[in-house]
Amino acid sequence: MSHNISYSTADKADVLAFLGSSGTGLDTDRKRRLPGMLEAALAHQESLDDQGVDWGLSVPVALSHLFAGRMDSDAPYAGNAYTAALQHIIDFNASDPSGLGTYSAPSTFFGLVDDELSRLGVRADLLPRRFLFGGPGEEFPVLHSVDGYPAIGHLPLARTKAAADAYRAVLDRIDPDLQLDVTQLIEALEFEHREWERATANVAWYTQDTLFFSLV
Known part of the structure; x- marks a missing residue:
């Protein structure tokens, strides 16, 4: 599935x-x-x-x-x-959703990505599996889908640039089998950071602070 x-x-x-x-x-x-x-x-x-x-x-x-x-x-x-x-x-309560990708086993795949990024020196708190499968946030009730899906992840928008920069810094050394998916994640995080930075500076009513992930 x-x-x-x-x-x-x-x-x-x-x-x-x-x-x-x-x-x-x-x-x-x-x-x-x-x-x-x-x-x-x-x-x-x-x-x-x-x-x-x-x-x-x-x-x-x-x-x-x-x-x-x-x-x-x-x-x-x-x-x-x-x-x-x-x-x-x-x-x-959110913006229109964008797609990150379709995976047969996303937890396993991003576990491999985490291992590779960690090997290359990316900090543990910036690894993607942590925020993709980390739940909606500590202020929310703890949710446990029996088979793992649906799942919700989150990343503060203030941290999207740090994650994208960390991945881009090692992109040329990542296993080629993982590069495309990591590149797509980098581009998504960079875009959301730019939009957050622009809106925070120029839109008086804008208060969005979190990137929520939906896994179904």
């Missing part, structure tokens, strides 16, 4: 505002996003039903749990449903 990795940028505080909110305490702009999140969760569940996938907890119900500030379902695949529901919250 192939897995797609996409990414988008958001203000982490905007996403966190929906957790435990029960739809109250949200400003008018955030409240307008609630129906879209529910509609997306319903459509997601319909797709799962069509595929015969049963997580024991529906995505819309998982979404309602997150709004209520709870994650106490004992369904066997509840972590999958909660992760999917959180991704819908992120999507409605």
Whole structure:
């Protein structure tokens, strides 16, 4: 089975505002996003039903749990449903998603990338598998999909340049079998850094601070 990795940028505080909110305490702009999140969760569940996938907890119900500030379902695949529901919250607070790539085994592949970059001297805190599979952030509930997917990763936008620079500095020494994918990651991080830097300097309302990764 192939897995797609996409990414988008958001203000982490905007996403966190929906957790435990029960739809109250949200400003008018955030409240307008609630129906879209529910509609997306319903459509997601319909797709799962069509595929015969049963997580024991529906995505819309998982979404309602997150709004209520709870994650106490004992369904066997509840972590999958909660992760999917959180991704819908992120999507409605984030930029349009961009694709990073499709991989048959992304965890294994980026484990190899980490090993190679580490061998070449890249710091452990900048290795890509760490942020791709590192969860949405320490302020968020801990999510565990039973089979590893869907998954959410994150990288502060303030650190995208440091990661891209570290990879580019060793790019000519990386295993040729890994170079193309690392180059694509570098270009994505460099672009997001430029956009973040430009918007932070020139757009008064801009507050996005996090690059969120979606792995499905």
